[in-house]
Each structure stands twice: as structure tokens, then as C-alpha cells.
Amino acid sequence: MSILIDGNTRFVVQGITGRSGLFHAQQCRAYGSQVVGGVTPGKGGSEIDGFPVFDTLEQAVRATGATASLIFVPPPAAADSILEAVDAGLELCVCITEGIPVRDMVLARAVLEGSKTRLVGPNSPGVITPGQCKMGIMPGQIHAPGRIGVISRSGTLTYEIVRQLTDRGLGQSTCVGIGGDAIIGMKFSDVLKLFNDDPDTDGVFMVGEIGGTAEEEAALWIRENMTKPVAAFVAGVSAPPGKRMGHAGAIISAGKGKATDKIRTLKECGVTVADSPIRMGEAMIEALRKAGLSVA
Structure with missing residues (x-):
């Protein structure tokens, strides 16, 4: 067994078309993780290195069956990405982004308290269950x-x-x-x-x-x-x-x-x-x- 993630975990990468998002999505996939797509507003319907891209996380979850997300979104918008994970009903959200404004995180933390979504991070290297799934850097x-x-x-x-x-x-x-x-x-x-x-x-x-x-x-x-x-x-x-x-x-x-x-x-x-x-x-x-x- 493991906690939080295992070989069956399907996740999407929020911010996948950015340099860091794409690189680490590729690294997670190479490890054997089920990276099933990504999210970048305005680029829905496209594809990047075999990953389907969606405009919203809700669309990505509906199309891929993902239960988790990995966030590589710049600090000003990262808290909104966490809230989007809550709205999409995800079980787990792992946020790599560092330097999210404290006021933004105060609001995000309040919303998380009443949800089923577990947040790891922000400013996290991620979560890994060795030999099964890697969500992070x-x-x-x-x-x-x-x-x-x-x-x-x-x-x-x-x-x-x-x-x-x-x-x-x-x-x-x-x-x-x-x-x-x-x-x-x-x-x-x-x-x-x-x-x-x-x-x-x-x-x-x-x-x-x-x-x-x-x-x-x-x-x-x-x-x-x-x-x-x-x-x-x-x-x-x-x-x-x-x-x-x-x-x-x-x-x-x-x-x-x-x-x-x-x-x-x-x-x-x-x-x-x-x-x-x-x-x-x-x-x-x-x-x-x-x-x-x-x-x-």
C-alpha cells in the first residue's frame, strides 16, 4: 500500500504548456506515472508532446478521469488553480509553485477546509510512491x-x-x-x-x-x-x-x-x-x- 498516490493515480498538470510544467510532466511520465493531460486556459483542444491540453480543469477531469492535479502555475494565478481543483472535486492537488501571495493562500485554505480535496504544498517538491507514481520534481x-x-x-x-x-x-x-x-x-x-x-x-x-x-x-x-x-x-x-x-x-x-x-x-x-x-x-x-x- 501507500498513501495519497499509487500506480492507479491519474493526474493532469495545470500549467503544462509552460517550460517547467512540460518538462516535469515528461519526467513524471517517464517514471511510469499516469499523466493523462494538462490545462492551460486558451489552449484547449491542442496537444503538446502527446499530452492533450484543456482550457479548464473541469474539462480535463471529465475527459480523462483524473483524480489529482499537479500545479506549475505562476504565483499570481496559482491559488486560483488550487480553487479550480476544489471545484473539480479532485481528491488530491500537489502545488509546486513557490511565492503565492499570502492573502491568496488564506482564501484558498479557507475553501479547502470544507472540501474533499487534499492539498500538498505550495512550494512543495511533490509526492512520490517509489516504483508506482511520481507527482513532482x-x-x-x-x-x-x-x-x-x-x-x-x-x-x-x-x-x-x-x-x-x-x-x-x-x-x-x-x-x-x-x-x-x-x-x-x-x-x-x-x-x-x-x-x-x-x-x-x-x-x-x-x-x-x-x-x-x-x-x-x-x-x-x-x-x-x-x-x-x-x-x-x-x-x-x-x-x-x-x-x-x-x-x-x-x-x-x-x-x-x-x-x-x-x-x-x-x-x-x-x-x-x-x-x-x-x-x-x-x-x-x-x-x-x-x-x-x-x-x-
């Missing part, structure tokens, strides 16, 4: 099918932990990049619940960073609900207050969002925390062994 070749779930706010560190897990013979069930913007869709705790309920996931690795309280909230959820071992790494220990470190959501403000506070809370809640990005794989192995699970 991650390098597929570093992933391997297995039983470790990965959740991350960081794209680059997602790739690093996946590489370390794969090198140690620990494949992944599904990897979810929840995004680094200040306002996102699915949070750590939302994805943790899915992994906790997945019988084919044995343990989970979380990659957090400075800013906000998502890691602390996840730690409390883990303590109260998680039945599987969790390991983590939090980036930004040396980040100075008031300075944004890469992502829009990665900023220490009003004395909140410090990496040290997040690490302390995670440890207090039973999470095994890596003290360096080069030790993330070892931390996952340690967490599995603590739980009495064998590691090859």
Missing part, C-alpha cells in the same frame, strides 16, 4: 520501494534523507514534501495520521525547519497517537532571529519557531532526532531498533 532514481514514510518541509533535505535511506537498504512507502511556505495544505500531523494507518509503513522520518509551530504540534500528536517509530531532523539551529532562511515559512519571529525548541519538544515526545543532516539515516535505524523492528 524529485529525482525518481534515488527512491526505492520500501516501508519508511518520509515527510519534509525541505525539498533538498528530502532528497538527502531518501538517498541515505536507500543506501542503507531502507526503501520508502511514500515521500511527501509538505512545502515550505507560511500557509500550506496538509501539515505534518495530517500526513503522520495517514502513515500511522498504513499497514505497509513501519516507521516515519520527518524533516522540519525553523519557523512556525508545525513540528511542535506534530510532536504532541506523535506522543498521543503514533504507534510507529518516528525519527526527525530540524534544520536551522544556527539561524538568527528575524532572518528568513530560504523558505517563506522559515523565520524565527516573536521568539517562536527556534530549531532548539522544536528539537527539545520532539525528543520529549519520544522522537529520535538526528543532530546532523549526515546522520539522518542512522537516526531512522536507531528509531526502528528502539521499537524492536529488525533492520537489515
Whole structure:
């Protein structure tokens, strides 16, 4: 099993005629994913590299039977693309776009709350179930099918932990990049619940960073609900207050969002925390062994 996507997932790419949209649609298709079309307003009825193009997402869903979408739309229009996914009744929307105006995302998040659509992102590297489906920009070749779930706010560190897990013979069930913007869709705790309920996931690795309280909230959820071992790494220990470190959501403000506070809370809640990005794989192995699970 997996969470969110599998080999049966059919998705369309919103913004497919743009350079990034087309390139990554091609890469997802080459991985074996069922990319069944794309959306660019005004270009409906055309085709690009074998992908049928539609004017609206609703038209694309009706014609292709897609249940998910992948967004490569410029920031000013990206929130509208998320709302279009909600209107089309999609189960999943993965938004790669970075820098969507906060006001736009406040409105989009409010609409999402009352819908059946799950949003991953924005500013996300995507979602991948190794060997089955890739929806995003991650390098597929570093992933391997297995039983470790990965959740991350960081794209680059997602790739690093996946590489370390794969090198140690620990494949992944599904990897979810929840995004680094200040306002996102699915949070750590939302994805943790899915992994906790997945019988084919044995343990989970979380990659957090400075800013906000998502890691602390996840730690409390883990303590109260998680039945599987969790390991983590939090980036930004040396980040100075008031300075944004890469992502829009990665900023220490009003004395909140410090990496040290997040690490302390995670440890207090039973999470095994890596003290360096080069030790993330070892931390996952340690967490599995603590739980009495064998590691090859």
C-alpha cells in the first residue's frame, strides 16, 4: 500500500504548456506515472508532446478521469488553480509553485477546509510512491520501494534523507514534501495520521525547519497517537532571529519557531532526532531498533 498516490493515480498538470510544467510532466511520465493531460486556459483542444491540453480543469477531469492535479502555475494565478481543483472535486492537488501571495493562500485554505480535496504544498517538491507514481520534481532514481514514510518541509533535505535511506537498504512507502511556505495544505500531523494507518509503513522520518509551530504540534500528536517509530531532523539551529532562511515559512519571529525548541519538544515526545543532516539515516535505524523492528 501507500498513501495519497499509487500506480492507479491519474493526474493532469495545470500549467503544462509552460517550460517547467512540460518538462516535469515528461519526467513524471517517464517514471511510469499516469499523466493523462494538462490545462492551460486558451489552449484547449491542442496537444503538446502527446499530452492533450484543456482550457479548464473541469474539462480535463471529465475527459480523462483524473483524480489529482499537479500545479506549475505562476504565483499570481496559482491559488486560483488550487480553487479550480476544489471545484473539480479532485481528491488530491500537489502545488509546486513557490511565492503565492499570502492573502491568496488564506482564501484558498479557507475553501479547502470544507472540501474533499487534499492539498500538498505550495512550494512543495511533490509526492512520490517509489516504483508506482511520481507527482513532482524529485529525482525518481534515488527512491526505492520500501516501508519508511518520509515527510519534509525541505525539498533538498528530502532528497538527502531518501538517498541515505536507500543506501542503507531502507526503501520508502511514500515521500511527501509538505512545502515550505507560511500557509500550506496538509501539515505534518495530517500526513503522520495517514502513515500511522498504513499497514505497509513501519516507521516515519520527518524533516522540519525553523519557523512556525508545525513540528511542535506534530510532536504532541506523535506522543498521543503514533504507534510507529518516528525519527526527525530540524534544520536551522544556527539561524538568527528575524532572518528568513530560504523558505517563506522559515523565520524565527516573536521568539517562536527556534530549531532548539522544536528539537527539545520532539525528543520529549519520544522522537529520535538526528543532530546532523549526515546522520539522518542512522537516526531512522536507531528509531526502528528502539521499537524492536529488525533492520537489515
